[in-house]
Amino acid sequence: MTSEITLFVNPTAGRGRGAHAAQPAASEFRDAGFSVRTVLGSDAADALRRARAAVDGGTGALIAVGGDGLVSLALRAVAGTPTPLGVIAVGTGNDFARALGLPVRDPAAAGRLAARALKDDGARAVDLGRVGDRWFGTVLASGFDSRVNDRGNRTRLPVGRFRYNLAMIAELAALRPVPYRMTLDDGTERETEAILIAVGNGSSYGGGMRICADAELDDGLFDVTVVGACSRTELLRVFPTVYRGTHLRHPKVTTYRTARITLAAPGLTGYADGEALGPLPLTAECVPAAVRVLAARRGLSKGD
Secondary structure (H helix, E strand, O other), rough: OOOEEEEEEEOOOHHHHHHHHHHHHHHHHHOOOOOEEEEEOOOOHHHHHHHHHHHHHOOOOOEEOOOOOHHHHHHHOOOOOOOOOOEOOOOOOHHHHHHOOOOEHHHHOOOOHHHHHHHHHOOOEEEEEEOOOEOOOEEEEHHHHHHHHHHHHHOOOOOOOHHHHHHHHHHHHHOOOOEEEEEEEEEEEEEEEEEEEEEEEOOOEOOOOOOOOOOOOOOOEEEEEEEEOOHHHHHHHHHHHHOHHHHOOOOOEEEEEEEEEEEOOOEEEEEOEEEEEEEOOOEEEEEEEEEEOOOOOOOOOOOO
């Protein structure tokens, strides 16, 4: 194992926390005896190119310093390679780090844990989802939540999370079920009217909403959550329970476990790790042990 590691940094993550997080994380790696180089990019495509170059060049680890968006880029660089991934979670959602049981918004602690795991060869293999050539670690979202993302992304003002809060209010006003066709890995097709369908490799999205609360990162299967047709009032009543994962007991919620799924529905975009994948239909497969992560043995199953 080379003693050089690469910090893959999003300086704008978490309203600037990414830029401030790089230094304490780097200090922890240097204190542990590693040589540290930093990779940034002028845009997402340039950042991904630089991250892949670091991996191809034999870096000892790629350490993503940012939020789930940067982790999503990092996964595209390291998935299917022996290069381990570390996560310094300083973004807004940090759901992949939560699923791994990693420190959130504590770059020194996260850097210390990753350095210790790397020195002890303590990287753990976990599953990833794949849609075409795109990898994801947490949840593929479609339906109400993806419409909120679509609307929020179309709106320039206001900035930050408030923009998506307004988008959610607007989508609630226009709430309607969507006719889905869902094909699972046994070839069975199911047609259903649903508010949303979420495909979970990890358990949460949106900063701790445990939409697929029972999902595990190392079982080779997705957990699929289907929220059936319901009224705005009922959806608002159920919504707070998503943070505890108890929404899975609601009669309008159905769950499945599958290694592969195709979702088809008119007018919907699929999002994974918060990033747009493209319009449905989309086919996702769960790839076992697709990436090695620098994480403690605990926390590899369900989010905290």
